[in-house]
Amino acid sequence: MSLAKRIIPCLDVDAGRVVKGVNFVGIRDAGDPVEIAKRYNQQGADEITFLDITASHEDRDTTVEMVERIAGEVFIPLTVGGGIRRCDDIRTMLNAGADKISINTAAVTNPDFVREAAERFGSQCIVVAIDAKRVSADGELPRWEIFTHGGRRPTGLDAVEWARKMVDYGAGELLLTSMDRDGTKAGFDLGVTRAISDAVEVPVIASGGVGNLDHLVAGVKDGGADAVLAASIFHFGEYTIPDAKRYMAEHGIEMRL
Amino acid sequence: MTIAVIDYGMGNLHSVAKALEHVTHENVLVTRDPRSIRGASRLVLPGQGAIRDCMGELQRTELEGLVKDLLEEQGKPLLGICVGQQMLFERSEENGGIDCLGFLPGRVRHFGHHLTGPDGERLKVPHMGWNRVVQHHEHPLWNGIEDGARFYFVHSYYVEAAADADIFGTTDYAGVNAHVVTGRGTVFAVQFHPEKSARDGLQLLENFVNWAP
Known part of the structure; x- marks a missing residue:
């Protein structure tokens, strides 16, 4: 096995600035997306994910311009998500230089959109973002549900079933975020990561809750994730990408060093 | 001097064009115009998505004949990328079996389903991420790239x-030893995405731009 596990720094961008919320509220400014993307590229990030978290109409053009600027300077895969609702949105972002497009809410409100997007652009560039929250009580058989609107709105959809369905519809990769953990620094929800990773054939990116490097190791070793995504531990300089890669490699994980 | 990225309607050509522009001052043209393609000094044949669609679009845009001629003429360097590599072979087992350009002998196969690694871990398909490429024969496009360097697949x-x-x-x-880099004469083709493979990918593109077969 020589395929490396991936580290993906995530830029949550609001009105042209990288921010990071705690449980999606309470926002801290981390800087200019293009500069940050370049820094991560120089550090050896395996991919970059750019999530437009406002996705309001006015900021759309800013996002496209940012994606263009990043894609012109950073030659590693770039995933763009946030507010992607129509095939035209996908076309715009691919033309701007995105390599993969992450679909979140629109997949829940209109699952056929995922099928249409995969047929038109190919599964290789369609990532479905799954925001899951644990709904079972302690002691019960664990169960997770899909939530939308930044974790505020339940859908009643079982997360594992949903993951299988999205892959059937053509998702080439899943970006799984634990809404209980996001921004908490308490580590990934390894239960849901393992359950979904075992349930589907496509790669799974674990996200939500990274607070230290052991969490990244656990995401791969215990969660079965193919890639780990983190934001704040990198943005605020607690760890660099090379720190994380070395640490994971020391724990027996194949990495691109 | 113009590098033409052949735009037959499949694949994310912008990434390839941007990466080429990063390594050369030559004119990079994304085009489906037969005269521009013929007139270019170098060609890039990209490809993404299902091979049925790639071959279908190549036929629909009436570029298949031209691409076949250019391959046979061996008049200028051509770089195939991803499905652009696969299409050079005789046949792919994707989509129930699809005839391809037949420039090189060989076929395109699926990795298979329900695969597990040596430790019993589930192996994902698609093969996605950075993997090592072992150099099999010497080639000018390997200049400055270490044997075993990682590229994005x-x-x-x-x-x-x-x-x-x-x-x-x-x-x-x-469990498969995939032939991810193939070529003959003026043709070189890679399964991975050099335009997304950081420094080594850009080095390969620069080598292509400087290649004088």
Whole structure:
């Protein structure tokens, strides 16, 4: 096995600035997306994910311009998500230089959109973002549900079933975020990561809750994730990408060093 | 001097064009105009998505004949990328079996389903991420790139070339030794995405731009 596990720094961008919320509220400014993307590229990030978290109409053009600027300077895969609702949105972002497009809410409100997007652009560039929250009580058989609107709105959809369905519809990769953990620094929800990773054939990116490097190791070793995504531990300089890669490699994980 | 990225309607051509522009001052043109393609000094044949759609679009845009002629003429360097590599072979087992350009002997196969690694972990398909490429024969496009360097892949099907002389690089995945770099004469083709493979990918593109076969 020589395929490396991936580290993906995530830029949550609001009105042209990288921010990071705690449980999606309470926002801290981390800087200019293009500069940050370049820094991560120089550090050896395996991919970059750019999530437009406002996705309001006015900021759309800013996002496209940012994606263009990043894609012109950073030659590693770039995933763009946030507010992607129509095939035209996908076309715009691919033309701007995105390599993969992450679909979140629109997949829940209109699952056929995922099928249409995969047929038109190919599964290789369609990532479905799954925001899951644990709904079972302690002691019960664990169960997770899909939530939308930044974790505020339940859908009643079982997360594992949903993951299988999205892959059937053509998702080439899943970006799984634990809404209980996001921004908490308490580590990934390894239960849901393992359950979904075992349930589907496509790669799974674990996200939500990274607070230290052991969490990244656990995401791969215990969660079965193919890639780990983190934001704040990198943005605020607690760890660099090379720190994380070395640490994971020391724990027996194949990495691109 | 113009590098033409052949735009037959499949694949993310912007990334390839942007990366080429980063390594050369030559004019990079994304085009489906037969005269521009003929007139270019170098060609890039990209490809993404299902091979049925790629071959179908190549036929629909009436570029298949031109691409076949250019391959046979061996008049200028051509770089195939991803499905652009696969299409050079005789046949792919994707989409129930699809005839391809037949420039090189060999076929395109699927990695398979329900694969597990040596430790019992589930192996994912597509093969997505950074994997090592072992250089099989020397080639000017390997200049400045270490043997075993990692490149970025996204694919579920892989090339199995019939002639050893056509194989320039291999990658192990899921128990398969995939022929991820192949070529002959003025043609060089890679399964991975050099335009997304950071420094080594850009080096390969620069080598292509400087290649004088």
